[in-house]
Amino acid sequence: MDCGTDILASSIMSTVHGELERQPAAAPEEEESILARLSKVLRPEFDCPICFELFDEPVTTPCGHTYCRPCLKSITTLGEDLYCPVCRQGLTLDGTPFLSEYPENRIIMKLIPVLWPDELEARKDIPPAPPPRQDEIPIFALATAMPTMKMPFRIFEPRYRLMMKRVLRGNKEFGMTMVDPLTRKESDVGTVLRVETHRLLDNGDYLVKVVGVRRFRVLERRVRDEYWMANVEPFGDVSFEEEEAMEAMETGRQQGEEDKADGAPFEVEGRTAIGTEDTAPTPTTTTTDMTVESLHTASTRDLMAFAFGRAMKHRIDDPLMPSDPSKFTWWFAHKLRDPPKRQDFLVERSVRRRLKMCCEKFIELEKTAMTSW
Numbered sequence: 001m002d003c004g005t006d007i008l009a010s011s012i013m014s015t016v017h018g019e020l021e022r023q024p025a026a027a028p029e030e031e032e033s034i035l036a037r038l039s040k041v042l043r044p045e046f047d048c049p050i051c052f053e054l055f056d057e058p059v060t061t062p063c064g065h066t067y068c069r070p071c072l073k074s075i076t077t078l079g080e081d082l083y084c085p086v087c088r089q090g091l092t093l094d095g096t097p098f099l100s101e102y103p104e105n106r107i108i109m110k111l112i113p114v115l116w117p118d119e120l121e122a123r124k125d126i127p128p129a130p131p132p133r134q135d136e137i138p139i140f141a142l143a144t145a146m147p148t149m150k151m152p153f154r155i156f157e158p159r160y161r162l163m164m165k166r167v168l169r170g171n172k173e174f175g176m177t178m179v180d181p182l183t184r185k186e187s188d189v190g191t192v193l194r195v196e197t198h199r200l201l202d203n204g205d206y207l208v209k210v211v212g213v214r215r216f217r218v219l220e221r222r223v224r225d226e227y228w229m230a231n232v233e234p235f236g237d238v239s240f241e242e243e244e245a246m247e248a249m250e251t252g253r254q255q256g257e258e259d260k261a262d263g264a265p266f267e268v269e270g271r272t273a274i275g276t277e278d279t280a281p282t283p284t285t286t287t288t289d290m291t292v293e294s295l296h297t298a299s300t301r302d303l304m305a306f307a308f309g310r311a312m313k314h315r316i317d318d319p320l321m322p323s324d325p326s327k328f329t330w331w332f333a334h335k336l337r338d339p340p341k342r343q344d345f346l347v348e349r350s351v352r353r354r355l356k357m358c359c360e361k362f363i364e365l366e367k368t369a370m371t372s373w
Contacts, residue, residue: 039115046112049086051168052200054119058108063089066105070169137175137192138163139221139228144178144342145191146330147212148322155206159226164206168198175216175230178343186228188218189235189347212330215346237326237349243300246352251297292363295356303355304328310362329354332361 048055050071057069065086083090113120140160145151155164167174177190193210200206216232223229237243290298290306298306304325311321311332322328333345333354348354 035115042111042115046108046116051165052198053165054116054123055108055112056123058105058112059103060105060108061089063087066108068169069104135219135231135233136229137173137216137232138167138224139175139177139186139190139218139230140193141177141179141186141228143176144187144333144339144346145176145193145210145212146334146342146346147191147215148327148330149334150196150209150211151334152207152209155208161204161206162225163227164195164198164208167195173213175232177218178339178346181339187343187347189215189343190218191215191346235349237351243350243352246350247300251299290359290363292360295359300325300352300355303352303359307332307355307358307362310359310366314362314365325355326351329358332358336361 046055047053048058048068048071049065050067053068055066055068056071058066059069059072060066061084063084063086065084067085140163142153155161163174172195173192174195175190175192178187179185180187192213192215194213196209196211198206198208215235217235218230218232220231221228290302295303308321308323308328311318311328320331322331329345329351333342336342336345345354345357348357
């Protein structure tokens with residue numbers, strides 16, 4: 001099959017010709033040094049643009065770009081058209097899906113064992129991951145991560161390097177759970193994180209930036225290659241109706257009365273509730289002097305107004321502070337320096353109760369004249 005212009009092959013030939021022109025009549029004993037120089041010069045050209053590692057089952061697309069076949073498979077969904085990640089050209093050959101028919105790039109397959117035999121041998125030592133079940137995810141046991149929040153970190157342990165390699169070739173998602181600093185026990189409630197960007201360092205460590213996607217509860221754990229795999233179930237917030245009933249019981253209002261009076265909705269993990277993300281809540285005279293005792297009978301809207309007002313007072317220069325109540329609680333917990341307290345936020349399934357926790361912390365800060373959360 002004709003795959004068009006192979007961009008990588010053209011780059012390789014240009015580099016080889018350049019090296020040979022510098023030393024066109026090399027003696028046999030000098031061939032090894034030329035090979036070593038070519039290996040060093042060409043190595044960046046043999047990194048897959050998706051995983052940034054040495055090609056594995058390299059395939060060159062009709063538009064001339066080369067990738068690992070597993071990487072191309074990882075970025076498409078069954079039933080969707082596949083496009084080149086570099087130039088966005090459709091990847092089909094005579095109407096046939098590209099991945100199912102096109103063979104590996106034989107030239108690259110032959111060059112890799114000649115130029116980088118050690119890397120190729122090291123890759124053979126990495127056992128392939130068994131196909132995961134739909135409710136099974138790899139677990140990074142480290143700290144509490146919050147939904148909607150972004151965080152960078154470095155992965156340096158060999159077991160988690162292997163886990164990350166597999167994650168990047170899959171759907172780019174993994175779970176994170178907190179390890180109690182005293183008991184070393186792992187929490188059963190954690191957060192699914194999705195890798196947004198990553199970089200592989202020369203020493204094999206990964207620098208990754210992730211975002212919290214959703215919460216889960218662990219049903220069962222098992223060890224795979226020294227890291228945890230877990231069967232999980234969704235762990236979301238209670239329904240809007242339950243939130244309304246809780247507020248009505250605590251405030252003495254009729255269920256739904258707050259909505260009729262104030263009207264604005266907010267999101268509770270994807271559902272509509274009270275307040276808006278685009279409009280910051282306005283503190284009132286009743287919310288500026290709240291006490292721990294008065295929090296119990298305050299409306300959810302007043303709780304948000306109080307928490308938002310105090311956050312503006314303490315963190316007025318933070319552009320990432322959301323005005324949506326659910327996201328606000330995650331933002332607040334993300335700022336806390338107390339790991340167990342952060343976990344308390346994660347396991348709480350009521351936005352109203354999480355807002356109370358925010359308000360209690362602000363009241364504590366002002367009573368003790370503390371400047372840090």
